[in-house]
Amino acid sequence: MARKQGSSAQSTRAGALGASRAEADGRGSAATDLTSERLLGMYRVMVTTRAVDERMWLLQRQGAIAFTIPCKGQEAAQIGAVAAFDPARDWFYPYYRDVGVVLSLGMTPKDVFLAGFGRLADPTSGGRQMPYHWSLPSAHIVTQSSPVATQIPHAAGTAMALQLRGEDGVVYCSFGEGSSSEGDFHEGVNFAAVRKAPVVFFCENNHYAISVPTDKQMAVHSVAERAPAYGIPGESVDGNDVVATYEAVKRAVDRARAGEGPTLIEARTYRIMAHSSGDDDRNYRSREEIAEWAKRDPLQRFREYLVGQGLLDEARDQALRAEVAEQVDAATDAAEQAPAPGLEEAMRYVFADPTNLGGVNGRGR
Amino acid sequence: MARKQGSSAQSTRAGALGASRAEADGRGSAATDLTSERLLGMYRVMVTTRAVDERMWLLQRQGAIAFTIPCKGQEAAQIGAVAAFDPARDWFYPYYRDVGVVLSLGMTPKDVFLAGFGRLADPTSGGRQMPYHWSLPSAHIVTQSSPVATQIPHAAGTAMALQLRGEDGVVYCSFGEGSSSEGDFHEGVNFAAVRKAPVVFFCENNHYAISVPTDKQMAVHSVAERAPAYGIPGESVDGNDVVATYEAVKRAVDRARAGEGPTLIEARTYRIMAHSSGDDDRNYRSREEIAEWAKRDPLQRFREYLVGQGLLDEARDQALRAEVAEQVDAATDAAEQAPAPGLEEAMRYVFADPTNLGGVNGRGR
Amino acid sequence: MAVNASAATATKPKSNLEAVREAMREEMARDPRVILMGEDVGVRGGVFQASAGLFDQFGGKRVIDTPLAESVIVGAAIGAAVAGLRPIAEIQFADFIAPAMDQIINEAARIRYRSYNGWSCPMVIRAPFGGGVHGGLYHSQSVEAIFAHVPGLKVVAPSTPADMKGLLKAAIRDDDPVIFFEHKAIYGGPREIIPEGDHVVPIGKAAVKRPGEHVTVIAYGMMLHRALQAAEQLAAEGVSVEVLDLRTLRPLDHDAILATARKTGRVCIVYEDNKALGVGAEVAAMIAEEALFDLDAPIVRVAGPEVPGMPYAAALEEWFMPSVEGIAEALRKLAAF
Amino acid sequence: MAVNASAATATKPKSNLEAVREAMREEMARDPRVILMGEDVGVRGGVFQASAGLFDQFGGKRVIDTPLAESVIVGAAIGAAVAGLRPIAEIQFADFIAPAMDQIINEAARIRYRSYNGWSCPMVIRAPFGGGVHGGLYHSQSVEAIFAHVPGLKVVAPSTPADMKGLLKAAIRDDDPVIFFEHKAIYGGPREIIPEGDHVVPIGKAAVKRPGEHVTVIAYGMMLHRALQAAEQLAAEGVSVEVLDLRTLRPLDHDAILATARKTGRVCIVYEDNKALGVGAEVAAMIAEEALFDLDAPIVRVAGPEVPGMPYAAALEEWFMPSVEGIAEALRKLAAF
Numbered sequence A, B: 001m002a003r004k005q006g007s008s009a010q011s012t013r014a015g016a017l018g019a020s021r022a023e024a025d026g027r028g029s030a031a032t033d034l035t036s037e038r039l040l041g042m043y044r045v046m047v048t049t050r051a052v053d054e055r056m057w058l059l060q061r062q063g064a065i066a067f068t069i070p071c072k073g074q075e076a077a078q079i080g081a082v083a084a085f086d087p088a089r090d091w092f093y094p095y096y097r098d099v100g101v102v103l104s105l106g107m108t109p110k111d112v113f114l115a116g117f118g119r120l121a122d123p124t125s126g127g128r129q130m131p132y133h134w135s136l137p138s139a140h141i142v143t144q145s146s147p148v149a150t151q152i153p154h155a156a157g158t159a160m161a162l163q164l165r166g167e168d169g170v171v172y173c174s175f176g177e178g179s180s181s182e183g184d185f186h187e188g189v190n191f192a193a194v195r196k197a198p199v200v201f202f203c204e205n206n207h208y209a210i211s212v213p214t215d216k217q218m219a220v221h222s223v224a225e226r227a228p229a230y231g232i233p234g235e236s237v238d239g240n241d242v243v244a245t246y247e248a249v250k251r252a253v254d255r256a257r258a259g260e261g262p263t264l265i266e267a268r269t270y271r272i273m274a275h276s277s278g279d280d281d282r283n284y285r286s287r288e289e290i291a292e293w294a295k296r297d298p299l300q301r302f303r304e305y306l307v308g309q310g311l312l313d314e315a316r317d318q319a320l321r322a323e324v325a326e327q328v329d330a331a332t333d334a335a336e337q338a339p340a341p342g343l344e345e346a347m348r349y350v351f352a353d354p355t356n357l358g359g360v361n362g363r364g365r
Numbered sequence C, D: 001m002a003v004n005a006s007a008a009t010a011t012k013p014k015s016n017l018e019a020v021r022e023a024m025r026e027e028m029a030r031d032p033r034v035i036l037m038g039e040d041v042g043v044r045g046g047v048f049q050a051s052a053g054l055f056d057q058f059g060g061k062r063v064i065d066t067p068l069a070e071s072v073i074v075g076a077a078i079g080a081a082v083a084g085l086r087p088i089a090e091i092q093f094a095d096f097i098a099p100a101m102d103q104i105i106n107e108a109a110r111i112r113y114r115s116y117n118g119w120s121c122p123m124v125i126r127a128p129f130g131g132g133v134h135g136g137l138y139h140s141q142s143v144e145a146i147f148a149h150v151p152g153l154k155v156v157a158p159s160t161p162a163d164m165k166g167l168l169k170a171a172i173r174d175d176d177p178v179i180f181f182e183h184k185a186i187y188g189g190p191r192e193i194i195p196e197g198d199h200v201v202p203i204g205k206a207a208v209k210r211p212g213e214h215v216t217v218i219a220y221g222m223m224l225h226r227a228l229q230a231a232e233q234l235a236a237e238g239v240s241v242e243v244l245d246l247r248t249l250r251p252l253d254h255d256a257i258l259a260t261a262r263k264t265g266r267v268c269i270v271y272e273d274n275k276a277l278g279v280g281a282e283v284a285a286m287i288a289e290e291a292l293f294d295l296d297a298p299i300v301r302v303a304g305p306e307v308p309g310m311p312y313a314a315a316l317e318e319w320f321m322p323s324v325e326g327i328a329e330a331l332r333k334l335a336a337f
């Protein structure tokens, strides 16, 4: 697999959304070029994301998995943003909360659960990393770590590699608003801007970094206000509106692909659940605030939009939800039953050449 | 000395400029509240700075000292900026090129030469650091290192300490435009902005970071354009105009002292000499460009300004220059003849408590 | 006085987490220069609850929720320290200390020396470290060896509640920068009664946590507890094991290490970090340099493997860390040597 | 072919600096995936002139002057490497590598392992290190021990022009991240004739630079040359010293180290870095664990002192670094033991 990563991006990959670049068929909203087929595909991913999210929480609460990071509330931002990319040629640095992104790109609920259970078949890490540390070489989803913002310089470098090879790929790089305080944000965005590298920096501003609210994080209202500091466009968008997010990101992708350099987009949204299964959010925010945001649930809003557009009705929605629920049940079971990595796995893949890991006879222990 | 650093800033310090907060006496330029006495004091520092700078270069070329960093061309920015501060209560993080700043604050030419020769009496480090790594506890000049931009977080922290103790000091923190690419710039300015800490971030944009021109460093024209990203005011000023720089920085100091938080000021200027005695600038910039900037020599300009204001004439200028030249000669000799640190110095001051440095019997070797 | 508050509950066994919290609370009450800063340390009380209650008690000026940026957490603490405060900077997980490395090793560690005592940097950097919490590669790291290599730093890693409290108080009072590592998997237990009053434990001293005659095991952090369990096992087999808790990793307690090596002549060093250039390498080298002819057996190290991080999958996580059984086996072999 | 260019001058002795430049030029000519990025590496040719001429030869797309920001120099190189390039990232001085620590130890080192071979990170980080150039605390550092501790990295520090060139070529071709340290005080000399053609030296192998019978001295970097001089002194006194050049610091050449320790039974390890947890600690620990009973004398380390940096004043700078005389003295004592 590692061999492949350098090949020009002509591999046969197809995300759950398909890779169609078709024009709008007129049935979408006036404000979007998304076809109804794509809109419905996005809706399916959103329903699936929600179901996977809730299942992971449940599994954690049952003690079946060690850890989960909920994305509830941020699905529209994620799915809208990634829909603007072309899985066949673009590259992806999704941050941990981006379940909606990776499911859009062809990861499956089972993949997410395999990581949760720490199974050998976990495509992100063979059970080595905590869940939500995405990686899928075949989809150009580049391996992620826990230290926040480190992916921002990586994304800049990947974009420069595409430039150098004359490819027309664009890089998706997401992060939370808190992570924009890290030095790596500044260094990565600045370098990308200087080189006019094809990246879209996508900030999911969910108003908290664990317990820290944005006003303790930065003295600006919007992370998009940081864009002019790098001489690049910035845009703030309603991250609970999937179509609006798509449109904003699409403009940025088009700019990048045209050689005009990076854009910084902030999607304003909210994390409905605690930061993670290890967090207790009761002492840092009010129940009222959460309830207020819950009213703007992006899934509900997308459903209403599709119904309004005549693309969805109650029956079709029920059927889709049942289908997804079944898929998620099956995926849970399959993942749980998959084998864990054995001890013989432990020392593999430190280096390409496994002959010397240091220590006695190079055995590394 | 270290004992003193925490005491509230009531120590008896007086910079070469004096600490007078007197109102303008009307003889200064219409645009400034600087008294003629202060203006002439600043001019004397500028003449001294130039003489020290040229002497250090000469000493290095003669092989008498190992290293020098010229500041020629940036003196107005430095001396104008620091003049806006109150040495009696303010704190200083001057970067290596800031000879004009430290001489304004009471360091002497001899101090600079002592560091150049690596003498025990070097007040910055007892001969341990390379020259230009400023430190003078009695003047609240905080010890500097070589890694650029690390002082920016320090300045934020010092400003927060002043806030916490209810003192009204303001922190001066300077750096080059290249250093504004470091993550520490972003993290430090951002945190200071969030806490409304009393700091003035002063960027001396001399158009190069060693060989790297600003357009490879950033995609904005001015470092001041980075201020809005932190929700703070930014201002770009002609750094070769000592009075204009003073006025801009004064506004920032006043804001900070009034509790309104940090400001980012860029002084546009130019480094006339090579980056350091180790640099050869011939392959990265044209002689014409240098000649163009040499015409805007800040020392020449300040002199003309003072003559125009009737504060200086040829005779007084000659006398002052002769005096300074003599002082610099004497300082050179005194510094050269001062003793180098002996080996018994080498292990001192690792810790306050010298009993255990590790190793055999805690001897650390 | 905070001492009263602690005296009231002094007879109850406390956890390491409570020890950390008590030390900070008492020192903040005692000395107005002490402040705490870090991610989520304020309203949230820290992600491990180490600072629970401190924000309410001391206010937002002294218990500061910082932006998510480790270099400025440490860097601003340095700036506050040189200006006369005594900051405690919390790094949420030791795994996330790397962005602050420049500030720690190039700044904090060198400030006194480089300024010829003109300035100093009295501050503590606290960081939960170590594995065993299903944290995978980035919530399980042992990073102490890097700092234990750096002159100008003191590095402390206590294993028991009394030491945890006493050493943290010593660290806060120290006039120089101290990196203070708390093993997160033993935050909750084993509990112990902490001596009443102003309990301060000096930095730089190891402690014999179990005296013995035949073999020495040297450890710190969670491994100290596994070493103690292994010693208990061997006692049942008639082997008397001395257990030395390093407690301070820089400067190492040269005398205590050599004393136990000379006493038993058989030394096993246990650490969770990967073996090559882990703290045990220096302990072994020190003994090989100064007590070689007192040894009756090779110096054995039981440590983590040379892989780039602790895996998440439960079996692999356990595989990574030295086990009680593995330690016992090494001690058995040493005793029989 | 670049090989021709080098062949034309192959008979002239070359410096370490020329070796570095030749290796980069040949590899960039051979493989279009190789790029160079760093501060001043382009038009200026690097502050040490290591990349002089490469900008003209390969253009600004492959020889990239970066902003002044080490974390993104390494981080962008990682992003380019995972996307299929083979970047060489230059850190201007090893002293300034700390801001990139997170990218190196948490990212580059772990990419293959954490993704279960899904991704890899073939890149080289070059950094001039070491003292002796009046660089004070921040232009003299030896930082190799920190990286030599980290699984997933390879760490190389050659001492002679042939090794410098051959190992840099090997590093550029390696499929994993290599940290490549070049001692700046020996950039200019001693010169040596570099073998013609495609000269590649394998990573992970130490070299006996002088065979001997009575005592072993193990070193790397500039200290290798001082060790050789000390060996020469001792030869005149009738003591035959074997000099082992480690060349690679991670993974250490286990077999070569044990072989020489077993051969002479008397081992001295020399390094410029401060002693505690420097690279020599692991070498000593390894010998104490696996060859203890082959030793006739304690394992001695001659290394830098436990102070936070090399002073600028000339006498103190020389005091910091192990001297030929100091090494000779240690070898003499060992031989007489």
Ligand SMILES: Cc1ncc(C[n+]2csc(CCOP(=O)(O)OP(=O)(O)O)c2C)c(N)n1
Pocket (backbone or CB within 6 Å): A097, A146, A147, A148, A175, A176, A177, A178, A179, A180, A204, A206, A208, A209, A210, A271, A275, C039, C068, C070, C092, C096, C099
């Ligand atoms: C370098 C680093 N420091 C600290 C952490 C611990 N941590 C994990 S997530 C998080 C908050 C991130 O907030 P934000 O960037 O806003 O993203 P969100 O979780 O809100 O989506 C923190 C502090 C980390 N993972 N990495």
Ligand SMILES: Cc1ncc(C[n+]2csc(CCOP(=O)(O)OP(=O)(O)O)c2C)c(N)n1
Pocket (backbone or CB within 6 Å): B097, B146, B147, B148, B175, B176, B177, B178, B179, B180, B204, B206, B208, B209, B210, B271, B275, D039, D068, D070, D092, D096, D099
């Ligand atoms: C972290 C770090 N990286 C690299 C260097 C080497 N270096 C010293 S000065 C310099 C250029 C600084 O440029 P700028 O900030 O514009 O200041 P100027 O020298 O132009 O005044 C560089 C790269 C350093 N000192 N610190």
Ligand SMILES: [Mg+2]
Pocket (backbone or CB within 6 Å): A176, A177, A178, A204, A205, A206, A207, A208, A209, A210
């Ligand atoms: Mg957030």
Ligand SMILES: [Mg+2]
Pocket (backbone or CB within 6 Å): B176, B177, B178, B204, B205, B206, B207, B208, B209, B210
């Ligand atoms: Mg500059």
